[in-house]
Every structure is written in structure tokens, then in C-alpha cells.
Amino acid sequence: MNIKKLDTTETYIIAKTWKRIIARIFDVIFVSLIPLIIGLAIHYLDNKGNQESWQLIIIFIINIIIVIIYFVIIPWKCKGQTLGKLIFQIRLVNEKNQDLKLKHFFYRELFLVFIPLLLTTSIILFMKLTFNENIATINSNSTLNSWLNILIRSVVSFDFAWYCGIMIVTKIDKYHQLFFDRNHKTFVINKKPLATNKRKILTNVNDPHIHLVYSQPGNINDDELENINSL
Numbered sequence: 001m002n003i004k005k006l007d008t009t010e011t012y013i014i015a016k017t018w019k020r021i022i023a024r025i026f027d028v029i030f031v032s033l034i035p036l037i038i039g040l041a042i043h044y045l046d047n048k049g050n051q052e053s054w055q056l057i058i059i060f061i062i063n064i065i066i067v068i069i070y071f072v073i074i075p076w077k078c079k080g081q082t083l084g085k086l087i088f089q090i091r092l093v094n095e096k097n098q099d100l101k102l103k104h105f106f107y108r109e110l111f112l113v114f115i116p117l118l119l120t121t122s123i124i125l126f127m128k129l130t131f132n133e134n135i136a137t138i139n140s141n142s143t144l145n146s147w148l149n150i151l152i153r154s155v156v157s158f159d160f161a162w163y164c165g166i167m168i169v170t171k172i173d174k175y176h177q178l179f180f181d182r183n184h185k186t187f188v189i190n191k192k193p194l195a196t197n198k199r200k201i202l203t204n205v206n207d208p209h210i211h212l213v214y215s216q217p218g219n220i221n222d223d224e225l226e227n228i229n230s231l
Contacts, residue, residue: 010097010193015090017171020188023084024112030083031070035063053128060121067117071109076102081191089191094184104184111180112166116159123155 039059075082079099080092092108094100127148170176175187 012097012187012189013194014175015088015188015190017167017176019088019090020170020176021167023082023088023090026084026087027070027082031066034066035059038062053125056125056128060125063117063121067109067113071113072102072105076100076105085188090188091191092186092188094186100184100186104186107184108180108186111178116162120155120159123151127151 039055042055042058070082075085075092076099078086081090085091092100092105094104131148166178169178177187181187
């Protein structure tokens with residue numbers, strides 16, 4: 001159990017890797033539903049039954065907007081939590097347990113979401129605009145399609161290796177931080193603190209006790225201390 005003492009009176013437990021991974025998977029599935037529904041609606045409402053380039057561009061724009069809102073705007077406004085983090089009771093904070101700025105969320109999601117998303121989407125648009133090929137209907141009957149198949153598999157392999165690397169680094173790091181978390185000194189912690197350090201109220205030994213007055217066991221006044229030091 002990794003414990004992080006933030007610059008506050010609370011002590012927090014660093015969120016376990018499996019909680020972060022499952023919360024992220026939940027977020028990705030949830031945020032993919034709207035573009036998926038819109039894409040299916042456009043596909044089945046189109047009389048041609050074929051996905052046109054403008055349809056892909058619309059879905060791409062909608063997807064980017066939804067991702068920005070869900071992974072950047074919402075956690076910025078909701079104290080470092082998405083729906084997945086809320087369900088698993090974890091959140092993203094800095095070392096002072098303060099809310100992060102908008103740029104911190106954008107920079108973080110640039111590596112977690114935007115780079116793989118933009119790469120994959122760009123390949124799909126490239127295939128459609130250049131060769132008029134859909135990823136769902138492509139086959140390897142021609143030399144061109146064979147090269148496109150290799151390109152698609154390379155992108156999928158890159159995405160898989162990308163996220164595997166993120167999970168491995170997150171697991172082995174002491175505080176489960178990635179390089180951008182260390183750069184901005186951010187942590188994913190359990191929402192509730194482990195303990196609260198209460199202030200201790202110091203009292204003067206010469207002050208009378210509320211019940212024992214001056215007859216307090218083990219209480220030595222200043223005069224008696226001076227006598228002891230003079231021995």
C-alpha cells in the first residue's frame with residue numbers, strides 16, 4: 001500500500017493500478033457510445049448503405065469534441081474526476097491537494113487519449129480519402145489492400161504497445177506516476193483520506209488542572225526544575 005502525505009493535514013493512499021485501469025476502460029467505453037450511435041445512425045439512414053468521406057469527418061469531429069469535454073473539461077470542473085474515477089472513488093490532484101488547471105488535464109490526456117486517437121483516425125481518413133477504402137470492408141485480394149492491411153495492423157499494434165507501456169510504467173513506479181505526472185507533480189489518489197493529523201493543544205505545566213488543580217502526578221514547576229539543575 002503506497003501512502004502519500006500531501007502538503008495538507010490529510011494522508012492519502014495512492015490509487016491502485018487496477019482501479020485506474022478499470023476506471024479508464026469504463027471511461028473509454030462510455031465516451032465511445034455517443035460517436036458509435038451517431039455513426040450507426042448515419043450509416044443506416046444513408047440510402048447508399050456506404051460510408052462516405054463526409055460522414056467519417058463528421059464522426060471524427062464529434063469524437064474529438066466529446067473526448068475533450070469528457071477527459072479534459074469534466075475532470076477540470078469536477079475536482080479531477082471522470083465518471084469512472086467517481087465510481088471507483090479516485091481522483092487526480094497535485095502534491096498540495098489542489099485542483100489542477102485546465103492545461104494540466106489537456107497535457108495529460110494528450111498522451112493518454114489524443115495521440116492514439118488521432119493516429120488511428122488519421123489512418124482511417126487517409127484510406128477513405130485516398131483509396132476510397134473502408135477499414136471494415138478491406139481485404140487482401142490485391143497488392144494495395146495487402147499494404148493497407150499491414151498499415152492497419154501496424155497502427156493497432158502501436159496502440160496496443162502504447163497502452164501496455166503506460167500500464168507497466170504505472171505499475172512499477174513508486175507512486176504509480178507517468179512522466180507527465182511527475183513533471184506536474186500530480187497523483188491519482190483515493191478520494192477519502194487515510195487519516196487526519198489533528199493539532200495538539202499545548203498547555204503550560206504551571207497552569208492548574210481543571211480537576212487536580214496543582215496536584216498533578218508528574219507535574220514539576222519551574223522552581224523545582226531549577227533546584228534539580230543546581231544539584
